[in-house]
Amino acid sequence: MTRLGEIPARSCASYLELADRHAPGLVEGLYLQGSVALGDFTPGASDIDFVAVVAEPFDPAPLRAVHAELKARHPKPHFDGLYVTWDDLREDPERSPAGVSVHEWRVRESSRFERHLVTWHVLAQGGVAVRGPEVETLGVHTDWAALAEGTRANLATYWTRWLERSSRPATWMGMAALSDYQTTWGVLGVTRLHHTLASGRVTSKTAAGAYALAAFGERWHRIVREAVRIRTGGPALYRSPFRRRADMLAYMSMVLNTRPMVRE
CATH class of the missing domain: 3.30.460 (Beta Polymerase; domain 2)
Structure with missing residues (x-):
């Protein structure tokens, strides 16, 4: 235990x-x-x-x-x-x-x-x-090739649509993107899938945050640290939720348009 x-x-x-x-x-x-x-x-x-x-x-x-x-x-x-x-x-x-x-x-x-x-x-x-x-x-069934294909499809469908809808500021999704929950969901959600493809194994949200800090430029570190901070606690890194939303959307767009080095 x-x-x-x-x-x-x-x-x-x-x-x-x-x-x-x-x-x-x-x-x-x-x-x-x-x-x-x-x-x-x-x-x-x-x-x-x-x-x-x-x-x-x-x-x-x-x-x-x-x-x-x-x-x-x-x-x-x-x-x-x-x-x-x-x-x-x-x-x-x-x-x-x-x-x-x-x-x-x-x-x-x-x-x-x-x-x-x-x-x-x-x-x-x-x-x-x-x-x-x-x-x-137990002999649990695994199939990395199928999982990788499904992960790429998830990024191309669900997460791409999520980003598009959250980028419309006057809509419900656009307003929800100002919240703590959607910030960590969006930032760590796409990062986790990107990291999974790069590492060849399913990874955690915290591990995905560490991966992002190592893999992506300093321009993105603030929003990544903020997403992790929402999960683990600590002082907020943004005063303005609008600035945070803008950084979140820009970060997610960058990740979705960056091809990971896939381990097959």
Whole structure:
């Protein structure tokens, strides 16, 4: 439990106690991916991302009580994740059907939430076993070429559209881009994908910030440090949210138009 840290360990212990009470024998394995697996869990900023393993398809009804009671005990951070079988982990998640997931305490019976290659790669890279065999023994499916292709597509579609919409100052997206949340989401979001392509592995937001300071010129250091500062705390580096928005948009445009040295 040392690697988990106090907050994830507490939530996991409560979750397993509730799962075993409401659905005895259902959860055979519990693994953490996301920020915990990447060594970047930040209290107040990070959610707990889990993968629960079951033996076979099941009735998800008892899970509503599990996650409702878990929320009552530990409302923050969110305990988000999905339910899979052992065989699911050995298969390409992009080809598997939708399944049971939990997002912001809502149990969904048929969802694609987190059921993608990024989750499988993070789990394989550094997933933390809370219950069940060590991750290295699970044979988790990975496919770097497909993940890299999907990452490039994400930059070209979602993030390019996000930048375009946030660049219209009089719109809702343009106004939202003045906020702390959107600043760190935008700056570290595109940087993380750029860094993932350059490094050949899924990387964390904090690691992406360090990468940006090393890879990009000093012109961009202020906005990168501000994005990291929003996650980790400290005095603001901007007095004007309008100046910060301008720097964020310019930085994101630069990253989206800079081709990373891709490790194939």
